[in-house]
Amino acid sequence: MRAVKLVGPGTLQLAExxxxxxxxxxxxxxxAGAGLCHSDLHVLEMGEAWPFFGGTVGHEGAGWVDALGSEVAGLAEGDAVIVNLVWGCGHCRPCTEGRDNACRVNGSRNLFPTTPGLGPDGAMAEYMLVPARQLEQLGAIDPVIAGPLADAALTPMHAINSARDRLTPGSTAVLIGIGGLGHLGLQIMKATTAARVIALDTDEAKLAVAREHGADLVLPSDSSAAQRILDDTGGYGVDVVLDFVGAQPTVDxxxxxxxPEGLIRFVGLGGGRFPFAADADSVSLPWGVNAQRSYGGTRADLLEVIALAQQGKLVVETVRYPLADFQQAFDDLAAGKVLGRAILVP
Ligand SMILES: [Zn+2]
Ligand SMILES: [Zn+2]
Structure with a gap:
């Protein structure tokens, strides 16, 4: 079979x-389909600093059960399934508390838990092996476009769930970056919260996607954006910010x-930084702000994402490429040309 492998620092190859x-x-x-993620680009950009080589990439996989190993129950050949993003051990304290994306057995203080395509063989291939308990049934959802639910929808769901008690009627949320994650995060916000949503992007086509999916206010992400948002909120600011880019301009x-007391969830890995000072005069953040880095999501977040998609409230916009054209897909993603999520179809 064919598989897209990370054969060396920054180098992908279609292997047999x-x-x-x-x-x-x-x-x-x-x-059936494997989504491309900015974190795949991040792995390539890390070069020799990335710790795992030789594996098949792709952490957004969905398809059909093709063959069962021994001791597998509850699945049958032909079932449409999605591959869970974070392979927690299921038994440690964080896992049993429902925080499997912070598993202390399959992850460590400095390394995320086991994630297919970022170590173990992933989904950019014709076939993939998955521990049975890391699969969820898709029901009537088309597996060709379902892969991105595993990360591009799961990760925003997790970030939104961590901020849910602040997304009350009358609140305002800002979503920065309406790409793969952002266009799904926006739909999750509109379907599950009463917050007024301001969507920002630098690309007019992505702002059009934001309008289609019900953003209450759409703004170009430029040097005037901060003032426009402050003006829009009477100078007070917004309750929740989801930054799906994480680059310096978006972190700023x-x-x-x-x-004050607002929440920031940094989801994108764009390398932006902000100063933090434990003093009374800090100009970097208002009092009480809670800022969090967010990795993936939990099994419960995945079930919520699948339920929303089954209800037709979460639609993955896709651009499809044959598996053999993986390089074109990666190039288009890097160039910001993909509207929604790029999918490799074997
Ligand atoms: Zn990802
Ligand atoms: Zn665990």
């Missing part, structure tokens, strides 16, 4: 490899518009 055989507790999935924007 054996179709994997499921062992005890494992399931072979025939991949997030810290410039957050209200």
């Amino acid at each position: 490899v054996d179709v994997p055989v499921p062992g005890p507790g494992e399931v072979r999935i025939k991949i 924007l997030a810290t410039a518009v957050v209200a």
Whole structure:
């Protein structure tokens, strides 16, 4: 079978490899579609600093059950399934508390928990092996476009759930970056909260996507954006900021518009920084602000995402590429040309 492998620092290759055989507790999935993520680009940009080489990339996979290993129950050949993003151990204290994206057995203080495509073989291939308990049934959702639910929808869901008690009627939220994650985050906000949503992007086509999906106010993400948002909120700022980009201009924007006691969730990995000072005169943040880095999501977040998609309230906008055209897809993503999520179809 064909698989897109990270063969060396910053280097992807379409390889011909054996179709994997499921062992005890494992399931072979025939991949229907695999989403491309900015974190895949991040891995390439990290070069030699990335710790895992040789594996198949792709952490947004969905498809059909193709073969069952021994000791697998509750799944049948042909079932449409999605691959869970974060493979927690299921038994440690964070996992049993429902915080499997902070698993202390399959992850460590400095390394995220096991994530397929970012270490173990992932979804950019014709087939993939998955531990049976890391699969969820999709029901009637088309697996060709479902892969991004595993990350591009899960990750915003997790960030929104962590801010949910502040997204009350009368609140305002800012979403920065209406790309793969942002266009799904916007739909989750509109479907599950009463917050007024301001959507920002630098690209007019992505702002049009934001309008289509019900943003209450759409603004170009430029040097005037912070003042426009402050003006819009009477100078007070916004309750919640979700930064799906994380680059310096968006981190600056997030810290410039957050209200006292507001929440910032940094989801994008754009390398932006902000100063923090434990003093009374700090100009970097208003009093009481809570800022958080957000990794992936939990199994409960995934079930919520699947439920929303089954209800037709979460629609993944996709641009599809044949698996063999993976390089074009990566190039288009890097150039900011993808509206919604790029999907590789084997
Ligand atoms: Zn990702
Ligand atoms: Zn665990």
